[in-house]
Amino acid sequence: MPELPEVETVRRQLQPRLPGRRVLEAGSHPSAKFTPATEVTGAAFGDVGRRGKFLLLSTDDGRELIVHLGMTGVVRFGGPEPELDDPYLRAWWRLDDRTTLEFADVRRFGRLRVVPAGDYSSIPTLAVAGPEPWDPELTPKRFHASIKASKRAIKTQLLSQRPVAGVGNIYADEALWAAEINPKVTRVGLDRATVLLDEVRAALERGLEGGGTTLRDYRNVEGGTGENQKRLAAYGRAGEPCLRCDTTLVSDVIDARTTTWCPACQRR
DNA sequence: GTACGGCCCTGTTAGC
DNA sequence: TGCTAACAGGGCCGTA
Numbered sequence: 001m002p003e004l005p006e007v008e009t010v011r012r013q014l015q016p017r018l019p020g021r022r023v024l025e026a027g028s029h030p031s032a033k034f035t036p037a038t039e040v041t042g043a044a045f046g047d048v049g050r051r052g053k054f055l056l057l058s059t060d061d062g063r064e065l066i067v068h069l070g071m072t073g074v075v076r077f078g079g080p081e082p083e084l085d086d087p088y089l090r091a092w093w094r095l096d097d098r099t100t101l102e103f104a105d106v107r108r109f110g111r112l113r114v115v116p117a118g119d120y121s122s123i124p125t126l127a128v129a130g131p132e133p134w135d136p137e138l139t140p141k142r143f144h145a146s147i148k149a150s151k152r153a154i155k156t157q158l159l160s161q162r163p164v165a166g167v168g169n170i171y172a173d174e175a176l177w178a179a180e181i182n183p184k185v186t187r188v189g190l191d192r193a194t195v196l197l198d199e200v201r202a203a204l205e206r207g208l209e210g211g212g213t214t215l216r217d218y219r220n221v222e223g224g225t226g227e228n229q230k231r232l233a234a235y236g237r238a239g240e241p242c243l244r245c246d247t248t249l250v251s252d253v254i255d256a257r258t259t260t261w262c263p264a265c266q267r268r
Numbered sequence: 269g270t271a272c273g274g275c276c277c278t279g280t281t282a283g284c
Numbered sequence: 285t286g287c288t289a290a291c292a293g294g295g296c297c298g299t300a
Contacts, residue, residue: 168293
């Protein structure tokens with residue numbers, strides 16, 4: 001499932017190709033999640049940005065096409081005509097260089113939205129998203145204060161995007177394992193919050209270096225898979241030995257997400 | 269304002 | 285073998 005490293009990988013592949021390309025024609029699946037695709041017909045794309053797990057495709061008329069990949073969303077370039085035979089094609093934009101930008105999404109958890117540039121008030125998660133992981137303003141103190149403001153489990157807080165943007169289920173489990181923090185704890189001190197912030201950044205960096213994590217569906221713009229799934233220490237490893245202490249990893253559902261941790265070195 | 273449960277989706281896998 | 289049910293989960297929304 002695309003989290004920050006996967007979305008950033010896609011952004012980096014779009015940025016050299018998309019700016020300056022004008023949309024000649026666009027189409028979409030009838031679901032309201034995808035119909036905004038056609039709103040950028042006639043506009044030219046500008047720089048490709050990212051905020052958390054959202055792709056921000058700026059246009060030359062002062063708007064932004066917001067793309068969320070959901071769980072199975074894939075962005076790719078096709079030939080002069082859209083691949084309408086693909087049953088999972090949800091949106092497409094025919095461009096002025098005889099290519100087509102396509103958005104395919106098997107499970108339809110993805111979504112599109114067109115907004116005035118910088119105005120994210122209509123996208124709840126984006127509107128309340130915390131700082132980017134490498135924002136210099138994201139100090140351990142600020143991170144700790146954000147966690148302290150809620151009484152929910154630390155795992156839930158990481159997934160909320162509020163303390164830091166871009167963390168999803170995989171990288172949350174990895175960071176908590178690395179920081180030796182139990183995902184169910186509701187409060188951590190400044191010292192442990194500092195370690196956790198470091199480990200969130202490290203987990204995301206490892207993901208980026210590996211070109212993302214491909215468990216099943218994730219593909220980058222070139223159709224390639226990520227490599228980070230080979231390096232996971234916690235996510236998806238319930239029942240297997242902890243890489244640190246050999247204790248069998250356990251799992252439970254927290255915030256409707258399967259969560260895996262080591263009961264020994266991530267003691268409550 | 270905050271917390272929580274349910275919903276959206278469909279391919280894959282487990283179980284009978 | 286073939287069918288059914290459970291499972292995966294990011295974001296949003298209604299309700300408490």
